[in-house]
Amino acid sequence: MKPSLAKGTRDFTAQEVSRRKYIINILQNNFELFGFQSLETPSFENLSTLTGKYGEEGDRLIFKILNSSINEAKEDKKTVMLNDFQRALEKPFSSESLTDKALRYDLTVPFARFVAMNHGQLTFPYKRYQIQPVWRADRPQKGRFREFYQCDADVVGSESLLQEVDLIQLYLKSFSDLKVSVTIHVNNRKILSGLAEYAGITDKLIDFTVALDKLDKIGKEGVVKELLEREISQKSIDKLDFLFSQSNDALENLLQLKEKFVGNEIGLKGVEELEFVLTQSLSLGVDMQNLVFDITLARGLDYYTGAIFEVKADEAQMGSIGGGGRYDNLTAVFGVKNIPGIGISFGLDRIYLVMEELGLFPEEATSKMEYLFANFGGEETLEALKLIMQLREKGISAELYPENAKINKQFTYAEKKGIKNLVFLGEEEIKNRTVTFKNLEAGEQKTVSLEEFLG
Template sequence: MKPSLAKGTRDFTSLEVSRRKYIINILQNNFELFGFQPLETPSFENLSTLTGKYGEEGDRLIFKILNSSINEAKDDKKVLMQNDFQKALDKPFSSENLTDKALRYDLTVPFARFVAMNHGKLTFPYKRYQIQPVWRADRPQKGRFREFYQCDADVVGSESLWQEVDLVQLYLKSFAELKVSVTIHINNRKILSGLAEYAGITDKLIEFTVALDKLDKIGKDGVVKELLERNISQESIDKLDFLFTQSNNALENLLQLKEKFAGNETGLKGVEELEFVLTQSVNLGVDIQNLVFDITLARGLDYYTGAIFEVKADEAQMGSIGGGGRYDNLTEVFGVKNVPGIGISFGLDRIYLVMEELNLFPEDATSNVEYLFANFGGEETLEALKLIVRLREKGISAELYPESSKINKQFTYAEKKGIKNLVFLGEEEIKNKTVTYKNLEAGEQKTVSLEEFLG
């Protein structure tokens, strides 16, 4: 059978792994500079932990895991599983009799589960970062995979809006170091709730935000069509028409909202919170051009309660390369109340694609071997390995060509692998305590003393 990859997954070459490490190292360094501590959670969770947290569409994208043995089930379920096991393999299923675990959909819900389980041991505010893969049964396309990495930073145990301001700083500092020009789109879930109240569709808030979140993909006509399909009246849609004709002036848009939200406590609270984040970010030196108040930004996840963020690359068509928001009620579903939280995520895979498209990876982002020692056989091989050991003790990468082959073959190997220098330690060099090496990039060959070579 011809080998193939599972749809929506990828292999990564050494070059790709090195470049991904370059991105991760910058993010990890900034996470720790901002006071976040590392955390890792299991790749799969109990299905009940994940379902009901991402909305109707998100729940459909959760990868469920078929119970590996009927012995995992309780006695009264074993007969049912024996009868339905093969049927379940042949078509999609959702019966809890057949599956009670799932691959994690994101890192936020597992984090909330961790906080709920350990809240008595944690020091609040608790700041954690997490860099791990997640899985979604989505339709693969450019920048969207079924297995991908998220790089998250979250704070729980604080309602302070200064956390939002700090996360804006974290986004901008990280992307500046990656040399990716970005714009951060900001909205507030309370504003969306206020809009639903203004249009008289409070009972349709989730349907409204899910449809609105698709505006950049399906356009105004597509959003209107979906709202009508979700039984939202034309009258309500007409009241919301101003959403599609926003100006580029954030303060002007907020002023317009204040007028429409007269007497609307929730909506006005959202405007007030957003004004604070924008104003204080600018006071800290953020260019207002990097921040956009996007009133149509909804991010279709049910757990957001306040600020919501989405980051877009200015010079590449890639959708969002980061996003997040405030989720003050998330741990309540795990029985722990009054643990407010806010977090952001960096989309590693999309950031990689943007940097690749814009040729932003530096040459030293790849981890090439510094020295390849030519293999002449006999005593020279042992002496070469002794010198390789000394280089490695100094933290310098080196390897020996495994066979005593023709020198041209060893040259070709070094060039194809991107090794910087080819070292010749022959009988003459060993006798004179010297080392001859050729820089394959510059084409220069030198013979130096052993002491000079080892630095």
């Protein structure tokens, strides 16, 4: 059988792994610089932990794990199994005898589960970062995979809007360090709730936000069509038409909302919160070209309750490369109330694609072997191995070509592998305590003393 990859997954070459580590190291350093501590959670969770947290569309994308007992079922259980499968097709989350585990969909819900289980031992506000893979049964396309990494930073146990301001700083510093020019789009779910109340569609809030969240993908006409399909009246849609023609002045747009939200408590609260975040960010020197109030930003996850963020690369067409928001009620679904939270995520895979497209990876982002020692056989091989050991003790990468092959073959190996220097330690060099090496990038060859070579 011809080998193949599962759809939506990838193998990573040595260069790709090195470049991914380069991104991760920058993010990890900044997470710790901002006071976050690391956490890891299992790759799969109880299905009940995940379902109902991501909205109807999100729930459909959860990868469920077939119970191991299904594989051990005896012949007389086949009819029961078939009935279970039929029920699972009709109601995907109803048949626990088929599946009660699932691969994690994101890192936020498992984090909320962790906090709910361990809140008595945690010091609040609790700041954690997490860099691990997640899985979604999505349709693979450019920048969208079924297995991908998220790099999250979350704070729980604080209602202070200064957390929003700090996370904006974390985004801007991290992308600045990566040399990726970005725009952070911000909104507030309370504003969206206020808009639903203003348009008389409070009972259709989820339908409204799910459709609005697709604006950048399907345009105004597509959003209007979906709103109608979700049984939102044309009259309500007309009241919301101003959403599609916002000015570039965030504070001016907020002032317009204040006028429309007179007597609308939740809407005014959202405007007040967002105004604070924007003005504080401005005071800290954030360029409003990099921080945009996007009133149509909805983010489809049901658990957001306040500020929401989405990060887009300025010089590449890649969709969002980061996102997040406030989720003040998430731990409540696990029986632990009054633990507010806010978090952001960096999309490692999409950031990689953007940096690759724009040629932003520095040379040091690709690890290369420093020295390849040519294999001459006999005593020379043993002396080469001794020298290689000394280099490795100094933290310098080196290896010996395994066979006493023709020198051209050893040259070709070094060039194809991207090794920087080819070392010749022959009989003459051993007698004179010297080392001859050729820099394969510059094409220069020189002989130096053994002491000079080891530095």
